[in-house]
Amino acid sequence: MRVALFITCVNDTLFPGTGRAVVSLLRRLGCDVDFPAAQTCCGQMHVNTGYREEGVRLARHFTEVFAGYDAVVAPSGSCAAMVREQYPKLARPGSRGAAAIAEVAPKVYELSEFLIDVLKVEDVGAYFPHRVTYHPTCHSLRGLHLGDRPTRLLKNVRGLELVPLPGSEECCGFGGTFAVKNPAVSAAMGADKTRNILDTGAEVLCAADNSCLMHIGGTLSRQKTGVRTMHLAEILASTEEAQ
Amino acid sequence: MSATFLGMPGNFPKNAAKAVHNSQLRYNLRKATHTIRGKRANVVGELPDWQELRAAGKAIKDHTLRNLDRYLIQLEEAVTRAGGTVHWARDAAEANAIVAGLVKATGETEVVKVKSMATQEIELNQALAEQGITAYETDLAELIVQLGDDFPSHILVPAIHRNRSEIREIFLEKMPKVPPHLTDDPPALAEAARLHLRERFLKSKVAISGANFMVAETGTLVVLESEGNGRMCLTLPETLISVVGIEKLLPSWRDLEVFLQLLPRSSTGERMNPYTSMWTGAVEGQDFHLVLLDNGRTDVLADEVGRQALRCIRCSACLNVCPVYERAGGHAYGSVYPGPIGAILTPQLRGMSSDLDASLPFASSLCGACYEVCPVAIDIPEVLVDLRAKAPHAAAERAGMKVAGWILNDHERLAKAQRAASRLRGLIPKRLPGPMSAWTDTRDMPEIPEESFRDWWERNERA
Ligand code: SF4
Numbered sequence: 001m002r003v004a005l006f007i008t009c010v011n012d013t014l015f016p017g018t019g020r021a022v023v024s025l026l027r028r029l030g031c032d033v034d035f036p037a038a039q040t041c042c043g044q045m046h047v048n049t050g051y052r053e054e055g056v057r058l059a060r061h062f063t064e065v066f067a068g069y070d071a072v073v074a075p076s077g078s079c080a081a082m083v084r085e086q087y088p089k090l091a092r093p094g095s096r097g098a099a100a101i102a103e104v105a106p107k108v109y110e111l112s113e114f115l116i117d118v119l120k121v122e123d124v125g126a127y128f129p130h131r132v133t134y135h136p137t138c139h140s141l142r143g144l145h146l147g148d149r150p151t152r153l154l155k156n157v158r159g160l161e162l163v164p165l166p167g168s169e170e171c172c173g174f175g176g177t178f179a180v181k182n183p184a185v186s187a188a189m190g191a192d193k194t195r196n197i198l199d200t201g202a203e204v205l206c207a208a209d210n211s212c213l214m215h216i217g218g219t220l221s222r223q224k225t226g227v228r229t230m231h232l233a234e235i236l237a238s239t240e241e242a243q
Numbered sequence: 244m245s246a247t248f249l250g251m252p253g254n255f256p257k258n259a260a261k262a263v264h265n266s267q268l269r270y271n272l273r274k275a276t277h278t279i280r281g282k283r284a285n286v287v288g289e290l291p292d293w294q295e296l297r298a299a300g301k302a303i304k305d306h307t308l309r310n311l312d313r314y315l316i317q318l319e320e321a322v323t324r325a326g327g328t329v330h331w332a333r334d335a336a337e338a339n340a341i342v343a344g345l346v347k348a349t350g351e352t353e354v355v356k357v358k359s360m361a362t363q364e365i366e367l368n369q370a371l372a373e374q375g376i377t378a379y380e381t382d383l384a385e386l387i388v389q390l391g392d393d394f395p396s397h398i399l400v401p402a403i404h405r406n407r408s409e410i411r412e413i414f415l416e417k418m419p420k421v422p423p424h425l426t427d428d429p430p431a432l433a434e435a436a437r438l439h440l441r442e443r444f445l446k447s448k449v450a451i452s453g454a455n456f457m458v459a460e461t462g463t464l465v466v467l468e469s470e471g472n473g474r475m476c477l478t479l480p481e482t483l484i485s486v487v488g489i490e491k492l493l494p495s496w497r498d499l500e501v502f503l504q505l506l507p508r509s510s511t512g513e514r515m516n517p518y519t520s521m522w523t524g525a526v527e528g529q530d531f532h533l534v535l536l537d538n539g540r541t542d543v544l545a546d547e548v549g550r551q552a553l554r555c556i557r558c559s560a561c562l563n564v565c566p567v568y569e570r571a572g573g574h575a576y577g578s579v580y581p582g583p584i585g586a587i588l589t590p591q592l593r594g595m596s597s598d599l600d601a602s603l604p605f606a607s608s609l610c611g612a613c614y615e616v617c618p619v620a621i622d623i624p625e626v627l628v629d630l631r632a633k634a635p636h637a638a639a640e641r642a643g644m645k646v647a648g649w650i651l652n653d654h655e656r657l658a659k660a661q662r663a664a665s666r667l668r669g670l671i672p673k674r675l676p677g678p679m680s681a682w683t684d685t686r687d688m689p690e691i692p693e694e695s696f697r698d699w700w701e702r703n704e705r706a
Contacts (some may be wrong), residue, residue, distance in 0.1 A: 009651060012696040013661050014689050019696035035700045046644060050631030054648035059577065061585060061652060089625065142611035171566045175608025182606065183681035184260035188269075188570045189608070217685030223608040 001119075001182070002032045004069040006062075006080060006108070007222055008079045009041035013212045021237035022075050022111065025215040030239075035088040038065045044082040047090070049177045054099075056090050063087075063100040070116060072108045075233045077140030077208045080110040086141050091146055098210060110140065111233055122152050131160030132230075133202035135216065137194070138171050139208040150208055163200045175216035190219040198225060208232045256601035259571035268404055268572055275403050276563040282512025283616070290508070299501045301620040302552035307459075307492050308544060314459040315535065316493050321462025325524020327531040332486075338369035341534050342484055344452065346376050349482050351449045357466065357476040358382035359453025360557060361486045361536050363395065363579040364592075367451070378451065381442050381472040388567050390417040396573025396581060398559035399510050404572055429606055438470060448511050451481040454487045455556065456502060457533075460495045463523045464533070468508060469518045474520050483522075486534045489541075489554040502556060505618040507560035509645060539592035542543050548629040554587045554619040561613035561623060567606055576603065584612035587626040604630035637677075654697070661695040668693070 003026060009020040026033050043058030062083065066072050071212050074080045091097035108199050115121055134154060140146045173179065174191025180186075193216055197205050206218070207213050210231055217229035262268055281387045285295050305624040307314055317327045327427060332338035335441045342362075354371070356362065356378050358664055362599040368389075380389045389411045395401030402410070406536050413428040416437050425435055453474070454464040464485055466473045479585040482573045493499060525531040562582030563569045573581035577599045577648050578589040586603045595601040604627050607613075613623040636644075682688070694702075 005698050012657075013664070014691065016692050016696035016699055023430060024698075035697070035704070037697065037701070038654045040657050042332050043651075046648055048628055048631070049470070050604075050634055050636060051644045051648065052632045054644065056530055057648065057652055072689075086628075116483070138608070138610035138612075146321040147632075157415060169612075171608050171610035171612070173608060175610065178605070178608045180678055180681040182256045182259060182567070183684065184256065184263045185567050185570045185606070188263045189566050215686060215687050217681075218688065221687040222685060227292065 001030075001113075002034065002070060004032055004066055004072045005035045006039060006042075006072050006074040006079065007233060008074055008076045010211050010214075011075060013163065014214070015231065017031060018075050018210055018231040018233050021231065021233040022073065025124060025158050025237040026073070028239075029121060029124065031119075034069075036065050036069075042079045042082045044086070045077060045176055047086060048080070051219045053088075057162060059083075059087055059101070060097060061088055061122065063097075063104045066104050066108075067100065069107065071114065071115045072104070073111055075111045075208070075231060076109045076210065077146060078138050078211060079143050080113075081139040081143030081210075083108045089160060104187055110144055110146060111236075112146060112208060113144070115153060115236075116149045122238050123156035124153060126236050126238055127155040128157050128235050128238050130204050131161045131197075131200075131202045131237065132204045132206050133174065133197060133200040134168070135165055135167040135197075135205060135212065136168055137207050137212045141169060141210050146208070149205055150206075153232070158240075160235070163202050165197045165200055165202075166241065170221055172212050172216050174212045176211070178213055186215075187219075194219050194223060194225065194227075197227060200231045201226065203233075205229045206232055206235055253577070253601075255571070255575055255577075255606040256600045256642075258510075258575035258577065258599075259567075262572040262575050263570050265572075266420075267406070269570060271404055272569055272572055275400065276569050279400075279512055279563045283509060283563065284512075286508045286512050286514055289514075290504070296501055296504055297618055297620055298623055300422040300505050300556075300576070300618055301554060303493065303498045303501060304582075304619055307494055308490065308550060308553055311489065311492065311544065314491060314494055317464055318492060319381070319535075321460065321496050322524055322531075322533055323462075325412075327462070327524040330532060330534045332534050332536050335365035335370075338365050338486060338534055338536050338538065339367055341522050342367060342486060342520050343371055343374045343376065345482070345484055345510050345532055346371065346449055347374065349445075349449050349481075351376075353377050353379065353406060353447060353475055354449040354451050355379050355381050355447040355476050356450070356478065357441055357452045357468065358385050359486060360398065360399075360449065360579055361453050362451060364488075365486075365536065381440050381443065381476055382468070383470055383472070386436060386440070387413060389577070390414070391647050394574055395579060397562060398557050398584075400584070402560075410599055411528050411622050430536040434468070435632060440475075442477040444472075444479050446560040447480050449482045449484070449603045451478040452476055452483065452485045454491055455506065456499060456581075457487060457492050457546065458494075458496055458499065460491055461523055463496070465499065466520045467503075467518070468520075469511065469517045471518055477520050477522060481528065482532070484534065486530045486536055488536050488538070490544075490555075490684060506556055506558055509560040509616070510554075518570055531636045543588075546591065547585065549591050549626050552584065552626060554621055555584050555588065556619060557584075558618055560616040560618065561621075564612045565607075566610060566612070567608060569608070574605070578603075583607065583623045585620070586624055586628060590630055590634070595630075601634050602636050654678065658695065662698070664691050665693055665695070667691075 043055035047055030383401040399401040568582040
């Protein structure tokens with residue numbers, strides 16, 4: 001299966017390891033992956049901060065770059081939700097843009113959806129001997145309705161002990177530019193989230209969104225907790241040989 | 244008398260920052276919202292057809308709003324036929340003048356009120372006070388807020404920010420005949436309030452109410468409440484004045500069935516509310532006036548995305564589930580409508596010319612929990628994002644977003660920017676200056692990698 005990777009601008013720039021993990025994981029599962037080099041950003045930051053015009057321009061760019069692929073896989077619940085849920089609201093009904101969005105948006109998958117719904121694998125042959133807790137992230141949970149897909153994948157990872165996270169469905173307080181526009185509330189939410197994480201005794205916090213992990217991980221690191229954050233793709237890509 | 248909400252200084256981030264550091268407030272809010280949240284989830288979970296009910300609630304409200312002109316006239320006719328008098332108020336000033344005139348005509352200088360958010364919205368109590376008329380709130384929580392010279396901070400539990408020892412203090416100080424050894428036991432507090440209120444009910448000749456619903460076909464008004472104070476207000480006085488927003492309409496009696504299921508479960512987490520009072524026009528011995536309030540609602544109705552906010556039935560489920568409300572508290576929103584619904588309704592009703600109102604659409608992390616619980620499926624995040632596009636932006640932010648948009652619009656520019664960032668990675672300080680200090684005050688920055696993903700791909704795949 002020929003799959004286009006949408007690595008997302010945050011991953012591309014700040015977390016390239018997540019992109020490399022997606023490549024090795026999907027290849028291991030027999031996919032032929034491509035990274036369309038012209039890709040940039042889905043436009044979420046602009047649209048959600050009130051810069052619609054710039055956001056629409058980025059959305060148009062996205063639909064041009066990814067037109068013609070059977071499937072587009074993104075290691076980000078939030079960016080996948082942007083394309084699938086918010087793009088259709090950006091174009092005038094009946095316009096060319098709306099047609100382009102209707103063509104591309106349904107083929108965009110978040111990683112765990114692609115693995116379970118399209119490739120039909122739940123055991124990706126990973127090995128990760130650590131105590132892990134999972135934060136579902138709001139857009140994955142309520143935007144994409146990923147449900148238990150990510151945790152089903154994690155439960156099949158050999159050596160991994162998955163511990164439940166109390167209050168997991170509560171927002172971590174990142175919210176894109178919310179983190180800098182409302183820093184006090186964002187920090188308070190982040191502090192409550194990290195307290196819950198520490199209560200689990202996990203060594204690693206896993207999620208399907210590096211932007212939330214950047215906020216939670218930044219808080220964990222400032223508090224010198226020693227708990228690591230890892231993207232779902234990185235755990236699923238790790239094997240015995242890689243350890 | 245509670246102070247006025249209008250012209251409240253500050254903006255949401257500043258107000259919230261203060262509230263976040265009040266640990267008593269945070270504890271009170273967390274405890275209360277989590278308790279109601281849990282109760283709501285349980286009783287909603289009992290209904291196998293909740294999603295269908297929710298869709299029905301949304302559909303009925305949308306239909307009504309689309310035909311609001313027609314149904315309002317039908318309502319006016321029905322109320323008039325039943326012996327009531329209907330008044331139309333374009334804005335707060337008109338509504339206040341109508342109510343003050345009606346009270347004055349009775350010769351009374353005191354009125355009792357059953358909780359009505361519409362009258363809070365138009366600051367009726369202050370307007371009446373200016374005319375020498377004293378309004379007494381009779382809802383327990385409203386009473387606490389009024390005696391404490393305070394603002395309501397929650398739709399359903401206006402005194403949610405107060406704990407019982409604070410309430411005891413307020414009662415001791417402000418109730419004339421309070422028992423001297425009053426404890427902070429909830430039943431004791433409730434009893435003190437009851438004695439205090441009973442006297443008021445028996446003395447009052449004029450009452451002012453709101454309504455949860457109005458039925459166009461019959462002209463019936465409906466109030467749902469749990470203390471019985473509403474029923475006292477509605478039945479004892481000789482003159483009843485109801486001030487109701489024009490969006491509270493339902494076409495027919497049958498439609499009520501849906502909302503009498505949606506509202507109590509969403510608001511108090513109960514299967515049914517203790518008191519449901521309905522009245523149609525004037526009954527013997529009582530004069531009835533209905534003041535229909537616009538105050539910005541028709542402007543909201545004209546907005547394609549924002550109009551869904553008028554479906555709101557003020558259940559407060561979105562407040563109880565909102566992580567931002569939980570930390571910031573209701574006062575930070577500077578409006579009688581706090582929480583997620585306030586963040587979309589207030590800037591629509593009042594416009595975004597004040598700093599406070601312009602900051603409200605940003606008072607959300609867009610986590611979507613409010614949309615999920617809303618019994619009439621208001622897509623609050625959608626409206627927030629739409630309002631953000633209309634809100635004023637600071638010049639520096641505009642410039643920054645423009646540059647970011649320019650870089651992100653072209654992959655070669657993006658690659659160049661990434662390489663520049665990688666080269667400078669050693670120079671980035673742990674604490675950033677300017678607006679980014681908001682990030683580094685409590686969080687470490689992620690490390691900038693040596694190589695972006697696209698450069699890695701280029702090196703490995705294209706070689
Ligand atoms: S917006 Fe929805 S959840 Fe919030 S108060 Fe209104 S009806 Fe209830």
